[in-house]
Structure formats: C-alpha cells, structure tokens
Amino acid sequence: METEWELWARQRSWMFHAGWPMVLARFSGGGLRKGVMREVPMAFEGRFGEYACFGFRATGGTDPWGGFDVVALRIPGAQFPSLSVAPVLGTLDGTPVPVSREFDLEWQAVSPSAAFARDVLIPDVTRHLHRIEFECLWFEQDAILVNTRRQIPTEDLDDYLTILHRIVDAIPTKVLTAVGVRRALPMRPPAPARAPAVARHWFQSGTTAEAWKAWAAERRWMVTTAKDIHERLKHRIPVVAEGHGFVGKFGDLPVFGFTAAPLRNVVGVRLPGLTLPEITIHKDDELLAELMGGGDFEVGDPAFDHAWRIRTADEAGARRVLSPRVRARFDEAPPFDRLWFGGDSIALITTRAIAPGAVDGILTWLLSVASQLPVPGE
Incomplete structure (x- = not known):
C-alpha cells in the first residue's frame, strides 16, 4: 500500500513523505489526539483543482480502534472555527449543535460556533456527505479534513479530494469571506500538480x-x-x-x-x-x-x-x-x-x-x- 501511495503521488509530481510526524502537531481534530504514540509513516502534498491538498496515514498507537487515513484541502486565507461532522451514530466529543431537522436525522455536528455550523452545513453541502465513507469530517485552521479507519486505496483518494473540493465550492461565498477567504480571478490559470482520476x-x-x-x-x-x-x-x-x-x-x-x-x-x-x-x-x-x-x-x-x-x-x-x-x-x-x-x-x-x-x-x-x-x- 505504501508503494502504491508513493507511486500515485510521484506520477502527479506531488511530494511524497516517508514519514511526516509534524502534521500531528499541527492538526488535532478528527480523533487524532485520542491515544498516544501515533506515527505517520507516509503522506503526500500536492494541488487539486483550486486548492493545495495533503493526505497521510496515522497509525493507531494506543488507540484501541486503530489508525486513520486522512485527506485534506487547504483553503488560502481561511481561519475556520472548529467544526466536526460525523454520522449520527458516530462518536464526537462535545455537545452536538442542532443544524436542521433533516441534517440531525443523519448527522451530528460539534462546534463552538453554532452560527458557523448552520451557515456551512446547508443542503448543497451536506448532500455530498453520502458520497464517501468517513468517520469524521472537520474544519481546522485553514483546512477541511476527512478521515476513515480503513486504508484508502489510490483509486479512491481522488474521490475524497473531489468531495472536499465540492463541499468548499458549495459553501456560500459570504461565509468563506467571513473566515478570511479571498477569491480573485488570477492573471493566468492556476497550475495544479498533476492529479489522476476523479471519477469513482x-x-x-x-x-x-x-x-x-x-x-x-x-x-x-x-x-x-x-x-x-x-x-x-x-x-x-x-x-x-x-x-x-x-x-x-x-x-x-x-x-x-x-x-x-x-x-x-x-x-x-x-x-x-x-x-x-x-x-x-x-x-x-x-x-x-x-x-x-x-x-x-x-x-x-x-x-x-x-x-x-x-x-x-x-x-x-x-x-x-x-x-x-x-x-x-x-x-x-x-x-x-x-x-x-x-x-x-x-x-x-x-x-x-x-x-x-x-x-x-x-x-x-x-x-x-x-x-x-x-x-x-x-
């Protein structure tokens, strides 16, 4: 699996890390801080569509439930309030924020800002949640991240990146502007690194x-x-x-x-x-x-x-x-x-x-x- 991730990343001229421990110091959501002695044996960084992206595998350490595969997009300028989303039968730390009747039947959200949660988790955003298997999707610092307990094969990595990109695209511009995102038309088209299949x-x-x-x-x-x-x-x-x-x-x-x-x-x-x-x-x-x-x-x-x-x-x-x-x-x-x-x-x-x-x-x-x-x- 590690060889597949490395080949997949290098075929797109993305950066592959055989070990990337500093990412655990930067991001703590999605249950990453549950348990100790986690390691990150492999990770990648690249560009997908408009945004920088990264992903990594975190071992279980002392977490009895095991490790995670994490995929993420970074949104330039953003400073997101903490927001975590999980299936309604999943486990999130904190008191759930009521979002809407339809949302609360299937999902749960935890955030110190109920207004941000409701502004983000609109139907145009939440309809994408059904399209991938995940344990937690969360906003932290300038990133939107998603994790799963399974090891993600290379043919599925782009599914996750695609859904994250669509979620960001579906968030109202006024909400992104409020958290610091500034979108402007570039003088020339952006130059993302080579990416592979996005279809399922x-x-x-x-x-x-x-x-x-x-x-x-x-x-x-x-x-x-x-x-x-x-x-x-x-x-x-x-x-x-x-x-x-x-x-x-x-x-x-x-x-x-x-x-x-x-x-x-x-x-x-x-x-x-x-x-x-x-x-x-x-x-x-x-x-x-x-x-x-x-x-x-x-x-x-x-x-x-x-x-x-x-x-x-x-x-x-x-x-x-x-x-x-x-x-x-x-x-x-x-x-x-x-x-x-x-x-x-x-x-x-x-x-x-x-x-x-x-x-x-x-x-x-x-x-x-x-x-x-x-x-x-x-």
Missing part, C-alpha cells in the same frame, strides 16, 4: 458511453455529441470527432473532451482571452531524429527539439508559446499522441481510448502548461 473507481474501468455519462453526471457536467463540441471550437482540432463528449468546468476554466477516430480521446481546456497560434506537437522517434533530423520547426532547445516534433505556420508565435517554462512541463507529460494549441484552447489527443478516470490527470497537466503561457500584455 467503478467508472474507471470502462470506456463505454454509459460509463462516461455516469461519470459526467456525478460531477454535473454536460454530455453531448463529439461532433457538436468539435464544431463549436473556433479553431478545429485536426481529428475526426465521433461518438460522445463532455463539457464542464475544472476549477475556474471551461474544459471539454470527446472521442475521435480511430479509438482516441481528445481532452482540452479553454483559455478565454488568449489567442494562440496553431501548433501541433508529438513525440519524435529517437532513431529517425538522430539519423534524419526533425524535419520540422525547431525552438532552439536541442534537447526539446530532439524529443519532440513541432508543426506550425507561425514560427514566431510558436517560439513565444513554447517558452522554457512551458517546455519544462513536458518532462511531466502524460502519454499522448499529439498536443495541440490553437485559438483559446489547448487539447491533448490520447494514444488510445481512455476511461473517465484518466481525465483529471490530463486536465491538471494541461492547466500546468496553461499557467506558464504568456498572458496578454506581457
């Missing part, structure tokens, strides 16, 4: 239209025909669109994806306000490159030009787009057949048909590329 693991094994529809419905994204999405792009991606597709928002940005012939997927992000030259990039054959040269446009970086073939009609524009900061992101690129820039979009064409579980890793990498693009006025 039983969707990840299938590439059928039904699997995609179920996955999109889970996150309230729209499903439509691949042709409809392809035709709406101002600059057409050079593929044959067929089958189904999705559109939605990943963080603050519009994203899309669709199937293409033969047995490929297109996954892309739109960057409103940018106008990019059309550029197509694909992996070069090392032997052919060595013997015959690239044969196409080169940016002037020998290592990059040796590894990648670049085609464009706008060489000056391509050099501006493929800056050293953008080129550095290719060291972390997921496998792809082609990467395409054009108009206000970046899209990745996969090497094969993929399941929904692969989408968020691709989108997060595309956002990391987008975050390094020159913005108007630079």
